[in-house]
Amino acid sequence: MGFAENNKQTDIGGAVQNGREIILQAFNWESHKHDWWRNLERKVPDIAKSGFTSAWLPPSSQSFAPEGYLPQNLYSLNSSYGSEHLLRALIQKMKQSNVRAMADIVINHRVGTTQGHGGMYNRYDGIPLSWDERAVTSCTGGLGNRSTGDNFHGVPNIDHSQHFVRKDITAWLQWLRNNVGFQDFRFDFARGYSPKYVKEYIEGAKPIFSVGEYWDSCNYSGSYLEYNQDSHRQRIINWIDGTGQLSTAFDFTTKGILQEAVKGQFWRLRDSQGKPPGVIGWWPSRAVTFIDNHDTGSTQGHWPFPSNHIMEGYAYILTHPGIPTVFYDHFFDWGNSIHDQIVKLIDVRKRQDINSRSSIRILEAQPNLYSAIIGEKICMKIGDGSWCPAGKEWTLATSGHRYAVWQK
Numbered sequence: 001m002g003f004a005e006n007n008k009q010t011d012i013g014g015a016v017q018n019g020r021e022i023i024l025q026a027f028n029w030e031s032h033k034h035d036w037w038r039n040l041e042r043k044v045p046d047i048a049k050s051g052f053t054s055a056w057l058p059p060s061s062q063s064f065a066p067e068g069y070l071p072q073n074l075y076s077l078n079s080s081y082g083s084e085h086l087l088r089a090l091i092q093k094m095k096q097s098n099v100r101a102m103a104d105i106v107i108n109h110r111v112g113t114t115q116g117h118g119g120m121y122n123r124y125d126g127i128p129l130s131w132d133e134r135a136v137t138s139c140t141g142g143l144g145n146r147s148t149g150d151n152f153h154g155v156p157n158i159d160h161s162q163h164f165v166r167k168d169i170t171a172w173l174q175w176l177r178n179n180v181g182f183q184d185f186r187f188d189f190a191r192g193y194s195p196k197y198v199k200e201y202i203e204g205a206k207p208i209f210s211v212g213e214y215w216d217s218c219n220y221s222g223s224y225l226e227y228n229q230d231s232h233r234q235r236i237i238n239w240i241d242g243t244g245q246l247s248t249a250f251d252f253t254t255k256g257i258l259q260e261a262v263k264g265q266f267w268r269l270r271d272s273q274g275k276p277p278g279v280i281g282w283w284p285s286r287a288v289t290f291i292d293n294h295d296t297g298s299t300q301g302h303w304p305f306p307s308n309h310i311m312e313g314y315a316y317i318l319t320h321p322g323i324p325t326v327f328y329d330h331f332f333d334w335g336n337s338i339h340d341q342i343v344k345l346i347d348v349r350k351r352q353d354i355n356s357r358s359s360i361r362i363l364e365a366q367p368n369l370y371s372a373i374i375g376e377k378i379c380m381k382i383g384d385g386s387w388c389p390a391g392k393e394w395t396l397a398t399s400g401h402r403y404a405v406w407q408k
Contacts, residue, residue: 012202013246015053015100015184015209019285019356022318022346023102023211023325026055027081028298031328032066037082041090043332048097051346052326054184054209055094056102058294060087064111067294068104069188070155072111074172075128077180091181100208102184103176107169107201108192109155112136117143122156129168135159148194160197173205184209187247191216195242202246210247211288211323214239215295218256225260227268229253233279240286251287251322254278255296255305258316261370262309266383269316270365276320284321285356291317292327310334311341312382315403318345319380320372321358344398345405352377352407380405 015021024047026040036058047055059068062076077084091101112121117133120141124131136142136156144159151157160166176182185205187198190212202210214236219226233253240249257277261268268277275281280289291313296303305313310330317324326346331339348354358375369385379394381387382403388394394406 012206016248016285021053021209021323022051023323024052024055024331025293025325025327027058027294028329029067029294029300031058032080035082037086037090041093044093044097044099048099050343051350052099054100054102056186057104059104059106069106070111071106072113073127095181100183101181102186103182104188105185106188107158108189109152109157112156134162135165149192152189152192157192160193166197166200170201170204173201177205177207183207187212190214190239195239198247199244212239212247212249214249215252218253225256229257229277233282236279237283248286248288248323251279251289254280254289258313259305262306262312264367266370267365267367269370270362274362276360280320280322287322288325289317289322290325297327298329311338311400312403314342314345315380315382315405318349319354319374319378319405321356321360323356341400348378348397348405348407354378378405378407
C-alpha cells in the first residue's frame with residue numbers, strides 16, 4: 001500500500017493494520033527555543049523523502065512550562081513553539097507531503113487558573129473547558145474521585161472518571177483531528193489514568209494511529225539490568241489490551257535491553273523462547289520501538305542510549321518487526337553521515353517490505369555478535385564479531401561501524 005492511500009485511511013487505527021509506519025520524533029527538550037514550527041516546515045521535504053509516514057510534534061497547547069507538558073488552555077494553540085497560524089501552515093505542508101502530524105496529547109494533568117477548594121489552584125475559570133474542582137482527582141487537591149492510575153506530582157491531575165471531563169476531552173480531540181488537522185495521537189504519561197479512557201478517546205476522535213507512553217522501570221538488580229524482562233513487557237501489553245488494542249505503545253523494554261546489549265552483551269537480545277526480548281517479541285504490531293526521546297536523551301538525559309552505539313541501535317530497530325521511531329537529534333543534529341545511514345536503513349526496510357509483523361529468526365546472540373533474518377528478505381548483524389550470511393543469494397545492502405545489512 002502506497003503512502004498516499006495510507007494517508008487516506010480513516011478507520012481507527014488503519015495504520016496499525018497496515019504495519020508500515022516509520023515515525024520521526026520531530027523535537028527535543030530544547031526545541032521551544034528555536035521558532036520550532038518554522039524550523040520544521042523547512043524540513044518537511046527531507047522528512048517526506050526519507051520515508052517517514054508520521055512526525056510526532058511537541059504539545060501544541062498553551063502551557064505553564066515552555067516544553068508544553070504543563071498545559072492550561074488546551075484550545076489555545078499559541079505556544080512557545082510558535083503561533084497557531086504557523087502550526088496550521090506546518091500541518092498543511094505535511095499533509096501535502098503525505099506525512100501525518102502526530103499530536104502530543106497531555107491529558108493526565110492540567111494547570112489550574114484560580115484557587116478553589118482548600119486554597120488549591122484546582123479550578124479552570126476564564127478559559128475553555130472551565131471545569132470546577134470535581135475535574136481534579138482527590139489525591140491531587142480536587143473534589144473528584146481517586147486517580148485511576150499513578151499521580152503526576154505537583155499539578156492537578158484530571159479525573160477521567162467524570163463524564164463531563166471525558167465529553168470535553170473527546171470534543172477537544174475531535175477538534176484537533178478534524179479542524180486543526182492532526183491525524184495521529186501520542187498519549188503522554190499513560191500510566192496516570194486507566195487505558196479504558198484512552199479507548200474511549202480513540203473511538204471518539206478516530207485518529208489513524210495512536211501510541212501511548214507507558215513508561216515504568218525495567219527489572220534491575222541494583223544497577224544491573226536483569227536478563228528476564230517478561231513482567232516489564234507484560235505491563236506494557238496489559239496497557240495496550242486495556243485500550244481495546246486500539247493503541248500501540250512505546251517499547252521501553254526493547255530500549256532498556258538494547259542499550260545494555262550494545263555494550264558487549266548481545267546475548268540479551270534473545271529471550272528464553274528464542275524471540276526478541278522486548279514487546280516486539282510478543283506483540284510486534286503494537287510495539288513502537290525507539291532509541292531515545294526528549295526525556296531519555298536530549299538535554300534531560302534521564303536514560304540515554306550510549307552515544308557511540310546509536311547506529312547499532314538503529315540497525316536493530318529499522319530492520320526488525322515493530323514500528324520504528326527515529327529521534328530528531330540523531331537525524332538532524334548528529335551530522336550528515338548518521339542522517340544518511342538512517343535514511344539507507346529506512347530505504348532497505350521499505351524496499352524489502354519489512355513491516356511490523358515480519359517474521360524473525362535470530363541466528364546469533366553472543367556477547368559480541370547478534371544476527372537475525374527478518375521476513376526471509378533481509379539479514380543483519382550488529383557487534384564486533386565477524387559474521388556474514390551463508391548463501392550466494394545475499395548481497396550487502398548497507399553497512400557501517402559495527403553493523404551490516406544484507407538483502408536477497
